[in-house]
Amino acid sequence: xxxxxxxxxxxxxxxxxxxxxxxxxxxxxxxxxxxxxxxxxxxxxxxxxxxxxxxxxxxxxxxxxxxxxxxxxxxxxxxxxxxxxxxxxxxxxxxxxxxxxxxxxxxxxxxxxxxxxxxxxxxxxxxxxxxxxxxxxxxxxxxxx
Numbered sequence: 001x002x003x004x005x006x007x008x009x010x011x012x013x014x015x016x017x018x019x020x021x022x023x024x025x026x027x028x029x030x031x032x033x034x035x036x037x038x039x040x041x042x043x044x045x046x047x048x049x050x051x052x053x054x055x056x057x058x059x060x061x062x063x064x065x066x067x068x069x070x071x072x073x074x075x076x077x078x079x080x081x082x083x084x085x086x087x088x089x090x091x092x093x094x095x096x097x098x099x100x101x102x103x104x105x106x107x108x109x110x111x112x113x114x115x116x117x118x119x120x121x122x123x124x125x126x127x128x129x130x131x132x133x134x135x136x137x138x139x140x141x142x143x144x145x
Contacts, residue, residue: 005035005047007075014077028077031099034121035075050122054103058118061125061141062107067116073103081119083130083137095126095142116140 003009004021012018018028026036038047051073059069078100084092096102096119107116117137119126127140 004033004039005075006044007035014080017077017079029079029099029101031078031097031101033075033101034103035101038122051103054120054125057145058105058120058125061127061143062116062118065127065140067127068107068109070105070107070118073105073118073120075101076104076119077101081117083117083128083134085128085137085139095139120145 004026009015009018009020019030021028021033021036024030026033026040035047038050042050055070055073058073062069077098078096079098081102081104082094082096082098084094086092100121102119102121104117104119107118109116114129114131117126117128117130119128123145125141125143125145127142128137129140130137
């Protein structure tokens with residue numbers, strides 16, 4: 001499978017659900033891909049710079065929340081990171097689109113059973129915590145960029 005962003009699809013756990021970036025013009029799961037859209041509009045070098053700046057902003061938000069920094073951001077399919085967060089009234093709400101590709105990472109907390117999840121694109125940064133396999137997610141921050 002050919003990629004637009006240069007990701008190694010051979011090691012991807014979602015390649016059985018993916019139609020391929022080049023074949024789909026940057027919509028491997030049927031929706032928007034933050035990486036493909038940025039690269040097609042501005043080029044790979046600009047995307048690398050954007051990713052670096054976004055990581056700085058993510059780490060600033062993590063620091064403001066008293067959390068450890070993230071090492072890097074990776075392209076992640078929405079269906080993998082689109083958790084349903086409980087609202088005060090008991091309703092559960094998803095904020096992302098399953099068919100889109102976002103940038104994100106997981107930050108593990110030493111000695112804790114919960115992890116911190118980060119999901120972002122050009123428009124927002126979402127921070128959450130969750131247990132094993134995404135269990136009991138809690139929205140920590142949602143910041144429009």
